[in-house]
Every structure is written in structure tokens, then in C-alpha cells.
Amino acid sequence: MTNTEFRDGFALNNKISLRQLQALLFLEIFGFGVTALPRRVAESAAQDGWVSVLAATAMIIPVVMIISHLTKLARGLSFHNFACSVLSKPLGVAVSLIFCSRLVLLAAFNLRIFAEITRQTMLPATPFAVIFVSMLMLAAYGAAKGIETRARMAEVLILVVLLPLIFVFGISGRDIDITNLAPVMVSPIENILAGSFSAFFAFSGIEVLLLLSPYLSRPKHLTKSSAQVTVTIGIFMAIVTAVTISRFGPEGITHQMWPVLKMMDTISLPGSITDRQGALIMTFWIISAYAIINAALFFSSLLLKDVMGRGQHSGYILALVPIIAILAYLPKNLVTVYDLHTFSNSTIGLATMAGIPLIIFIIAKIRGMKLKNARL
């Protein structure tokens, strides 16, 4: 069987286009990130929560640009190999393992949150482990199919996630009270900044961009593409936050654990045949959970494979499945999960999203690594 590659760069094995990359990032970041975001920012910045989201977007843009620059600088090398070449092998291994741990924790906490909420709201009689294992196995199956399949999935799923969201938020006009957003920009700047620090972690998952270098078919315009998608995500998040705050009010929203989901559930659809938009919520919820767990599993196993330097990718996925399952199962309750999640975000999350890329960037600059030498 011949494996002739297509001249127009089409269907290159294990390569994705920048548009597919944008779809992947949007799906991974936007879905799960936005569900609790309005509450988190409203707790600090009240009705100006949406401003905090925009400020967080402005903060994440330089990070994204640095990460994109590093990805291009990697010249198709895997992150592990690139980190080893910049930082030396022992440090490279350590950095790869930190990234791997971050992604495993991200998958585990999100899995636990997903399973808890699904059981509480939709499947009270279903054993916890069944929900847990079914989602994990689904994510593992998707991860084992490789980057191309993940990218194509993202292109299709993004419509499935966005359409219900746009539909619900588009018709929510009669249920929202725009005066809940007034007065604008009266919150103290430190509150808005505190809100934007919370909103910053809604972009968790952006660091996987650093791991995508070997998979990009034409990375020349990577910086522009990744900045575009980040701004788009930021604007979407700000709109969702503004609409949700105006629906529940800056006070009321703090009592909602998942304000976006609650809003979807309670908006009255004109002429609807459903009393509750459970199907829409489940669509949004399941796909978002799948996207983030699948991405975390895919990239963490990839890092592990690179560090070990042998074996099949699917083997490492299978190896990580029980580890993620155990980590997700360990916390006693949802409150503990949130505490751990917040702690991991502000430590290892901050390190992988901003700290480590910045250090690698500075060392690469000192060592004189330039883009013009990179194969784009």
C-alpha cells in the first residue's frame, strides 16, 4: 500500500492545519472554562466581571505569543526534545514531567467535577464509577486515535457546542435585566484585577500549544492564529459573563455554582416543546468535559512517551487512565476538589501557563535561537 502524501498538504499524517488548531484550542478552553467563570469573576468584580474577563484576555495574549514563538522555534521537535535542547537534559525531563503532572491533574479534577455534577443533576441512580469510567474510556479512545482525528472532531464538535450556546443566549433577551450590569466600571481596580486573575485560569489548557510543534503542517502564522483564537475565546467569555450576570444579578450569581448551565436550564424558550433545556446542557457539558479530558490525556501521555523514549502512544494512554481515575477518586467531596483545583491552578498551573514558557523563552534568547533558523 502506498502512502503517497498529497501535494496540497492535505491529509498529511499526524499534521493539523492552523484552523484545526484554533478549533482544538477553542473547544478545550472555552467549554469547561466558561461554566463557572461568571460566578468567579462576579465574586471579585461584581457587575464588572465581564471587564475582568477582558482584562484576563489582555493578560493571556503576551503569554500566548511567547508560547507560539517557542512552538515555532521548536522546529517540529517535540516539547520534551526542545526543552532538553534549551535547558539541558535533566531540566528538560523535569519540565516535561511538570507539564505531564499538570495535565494529569487537570484531567483528574475535571473528570471528578464532571462525574459529580452529572450524577447530582442528571443520573442520581447511576453509580458514580460508571459515569466516571465511561467518560474516561471515551476520552482515552479519542486520544488513542491521534491528533488528526482530534482536530477533525474539534471542527465538528465546535458547532455542536456553539450552536446551542448562541441559540440560548440569543433568545435570552426577555429573561435578562441589563440594569444588573450598571453602573459600569465602578468596582475598585484591585477587585477587577483579582477577578481577572481568576479569569486567567479559565484559559487553562492554553499551554498545550507548546506541545503542538511536531503536529503543525504550516506553523508560519501560528502567533497570529493563536492570538486570534485567544481573543475570540476572551470575547465569547466576556459576552457569556455579561449576559449571565445580567440574568442573575451580581449578588444572585454568587449563589449559583454553575451559572452558565443554570441559565441554559431556566431560560424559557418561546414555543419550545421542552420545559427544561436538559439536552442542551448535556450537549454542552459532556462535549466540554470530553474536550478537556481528552486533550489532557493525549498530551500527558505524549509527554510521558517522549520522556521514556520508547513504546507506543496508546500504551501510555492506557497507563495513565487508572492514574487519572485514582486521582479523581481520591478527594472526599466536591469542595475538596475545588480547593485542590484552585491550588494546582495557582501553582503548577501558573508555572506551566506562564512561568516555564517565559524561562524557556529567555534562555532561548540568551542562547541566540532565532526564528529565521526555524523550519516553517
Added chain:
Amino acid sequence: MPFTIIIPHTRAKIPYHLLCIKIRRLIKLYSVINLQLYSELEKNIQYFEELFVECGDWVKRKIPVVSNLSRYVYVMYIDGMVDRSVLELSILPRLMASALKPPEDFFHAPIDLLTTLKEGGMMTADLREETDPDKIISAVMSGDTAILVDGTATAILVATRGFPNRGVPETNTEVVVQGSNEAFSEVMRFSTALLRRRVKDPRMKVKQMQVGRRTMTDIALCYLDDVVRKEVLERALARIENIDIDGILTCGALEEFIEEDYQSPFPQTQITERPDKAASAILEGRIVIIVDGSPVVILIPAVIDSFFQSADDYNQRWEIMSLARVLRFASAFFALALPGLYIAVTTFHPNMLPMMLTFKMAAARESIPFPAVMEVLIMEFAFELLREAGIRLPRPVGSSIGIIGGLIVGEAAVSAGIVSPIVVIIVALTGIASFAIPSYSLVAAFRLSKFLIIALSAALGLLGFWIALILLLIHLASLKSFGLPYLFPFAAGDINGFTDFKDSVFRLPIIFMKKRPIYANPEQKIRLNTEKLGNPRKKE
């Protein structure tokens, strides 16, 4: 009795001619020696007579062509495979006549009998020389007549193919309201002719091959040489050449060998019986594979979008056909997901439905002794049974099965309290939706996948429903058809500038479809030149 050879160590008896064939094949396989005919006619006759021993349909005759010098030719063909009128009116009379009139320089120069016969002995243009015995056998088996000539190691092969056939049949499974009713025939040459009649461009190539050690099935690949993607063509040729099987009798068998993932229930090649659809595919840069003996052809590559397109889409107004397309996509969702969705909602999330509907459904299910999933499975089983029985039964009886099954059994099942009326509606809608999809093979994949969705929905409600859908989507996203993503243009649509969406969920006016779809070679993208058309909206 053909003589046999005993192999010393095993004491196995092998007929001489089989041994000859094996040895010849072995030599051909492992060496550069090119086996040829003998120049002595008698040796050739002995070889072929050993080979065709006990083949009752094999006709042969030794004919003197220069009688006084005892120069002969040996004519052989397979009875029933040849057009006897060509043979008996254009070939044999001339051969026999040449025996009475030897050439003028007969006594002065050695005769080049082969040239003499070719130039004066046959009233046909379609003949060729062949020296390879295997190719001669293959040609004879396909309906050609072989003429072995004394004194030369070359045979003349005359195209005399003429099999029993049913002509050009009418379409049966892809009926259209307007448009051609011609369908492909089992005879490969008729099928190529039907295509050639529609695409009169010499750049449409018809590459012929044979597959099957015993069946030697003729296969033709038809494509536009400059429009086809060379990568796809190379893959197709390589995959067909690598098939080493005793026989291929149907398109379906060949399909399994050439598609990327034979384990998938989803078709990665498209089947059609319509020459106009196949010709349109050729114009798009696709390859049409014709298998002799099969009344349908294979179109490659095939992405999921192509299974929702029908030949009728371009015979009628684009507005109404766009609606039809949307309906087909919606039907696909219903055919796949409706029973699973019903089970998930009624069993796990009844509060999602309006109160009145929930009460109505609960009242309808009150006396039903089974859970919703059992009800659905019973009705699905009955429906699949009816569908299968409807195919097997003769056509006039088939319709009565539908009436008996649909009306009487359904009504009786509801009256007996075995299933609720709403389940009958759900299963009937699912069945009707499946018939709205133009591709039978895609419907078959949906029928199978439906049960996965039913199973997971019954176990996990809407979570299971979505898990099943995502599983299917992962599978579809991982599929490729000759290197092209199966989910195109819904995934990777940007590669062709999103132009394929113009003929996807909606069918836009043909004037908008300036570019060929993704199947075409990127250097031959433009298919419509609108310069002379100007602005069609502007009235003169």
C-alpha cells in the same frame, strides 16, 4: 487421459499441464525469463490441449491456410463468450479462403504468415499480437479468439467478445423523478461505453486490469487523466494490484480490499448504478471502478457528504433540492438517534418534556409490561425483519408484506398491549427517515450504529446517548477514503477554500460551483468559466 508426473518424495500425482502452469508461473515470478509460445505449432497445440482438457466450452480447430505446404493456424475460443457472427463472417471465411489463394511470391520468398494473415486474413481492426501464453489464456477466457500461427511464436488475438447479457437495464435502486433511467450493465464493456457516451474526452482513460487467479475478473478504472489526483490513482492501482485472491465476483468484494478500514461499518467507497452519476464523478476528479459481472460501479474517493447527494439534485430547482438535502441530513440524525433519544428521555429524564406530553406518554405506557428499551427493541426487530423479508420476496408480494407488517402487526401489537403507540411512531419514523437517505450502504451503517446508541442510552440516559454519538464521531473522524478525511467538508473544509459547502447541506445554483470538489487535482480546480455568462441576473 492427460499424463501425470509423480513427485518422488511425496508420491503426489500432478497433472502435467498443471505442473507446466505452476513451473511457468514460478519461473515468471522469480526470474526475468519471459515465457513465450513455441514457434512450432504442434508444441503450442499440445500445451493448450493439456491445459484445456475437459473444458467442454473450449472450441478449437486446426485450419490449413497454405494447404500444399501444410501450413496451419490453430483457432481457439470459449463457446458462449464470443460473438459468433464476427467470428464466422469476418474471421473464419477469410482464413479458409487464404488457403485456396496462396500469396503470389509464395514460391520465391519465405512467407511471413503472421503478417499475411493479419493484413489479409481478417476483416476486423480490433486485433493484437501476443506472445505470453498466460495473456493468451486470459484473453480467450474473456471472450477473445486466439489464432496460433505455424512457424511463429506469436498468436493473433481477435476481439470477438459477445456474452449473453440483458442490454442496458433501467435504474432500480436509484430512481429519479426527472432524468435518465439508464443503469450500468453486468457487461464491463457496456458500462465503459455508457460512460464514454457521456464523457467524450480522450483524456478520460479506461485502465483495464484483471483480478482473481481463477476468475480473472476484468476491472476497469475510468478517470480523467488531468483532473484525477495522482495520489489517489496510485493508491487505487497499488491496492488492486496487491489483491491476490482466487476470485472477485462483485463490487462489494473489491470494495473491502481497496478501502482503508474494512472493519468499519461505514462505506468508504460509493456504489452507484447510474452512469450519469458516475460520469459526474469522473468530471469531479474521482475514479470509477467497473467490475465485470457487477451491475453497479464503485466511485472513489467518497466522503460522507457524497452519500447525501442524489442524481435528481441537479435535475430540479436548487431551492427545492436544498430543502431535500436538509431533510436528508435531518433524516440521517433521526435514523441514527431517534430510538436512543426516546429511551434516554423516557427512562432517565422525563422531566425534560412538557408536563402534558409526559402524562400522555405515561398513560400510553401504563399497561405495557416491558421497559421502554425492550419495547423499542421488539419493534426494531420486527421492522428489520420486515425489511429483510421485503427484499427477499418477489416484488408484487413485497408490498403486501409492508402492508401486513406495518398496519396489521403494528396495530395488533398496540392492541395487545405489547408496545405503546408512541414506540410504533418512533420506529416507523426511524424507518422512513432511513429511506430518505440516498445511499443504501450508509443506511446500513446507520442501522447498525443505531443499536449502539440504543444500548448506551438505555444504560446511561442522555449521557450514554452523547457518549455513543461522540464514539461514532471519533470513529468517523478517524476514517479516510484514499487519504481524504471522511468527514470532509465538515472537517478540514478549509483546504478547498470551503467551496465544497456549496454542494453540501444546501445545493446552491450550479453557476456558483466554479471550482471542482476536493477530489480533483489542485491544478485543475476550475470547472466553470463564467466570463461569457456575465451576470445572469442582468436582463438583456
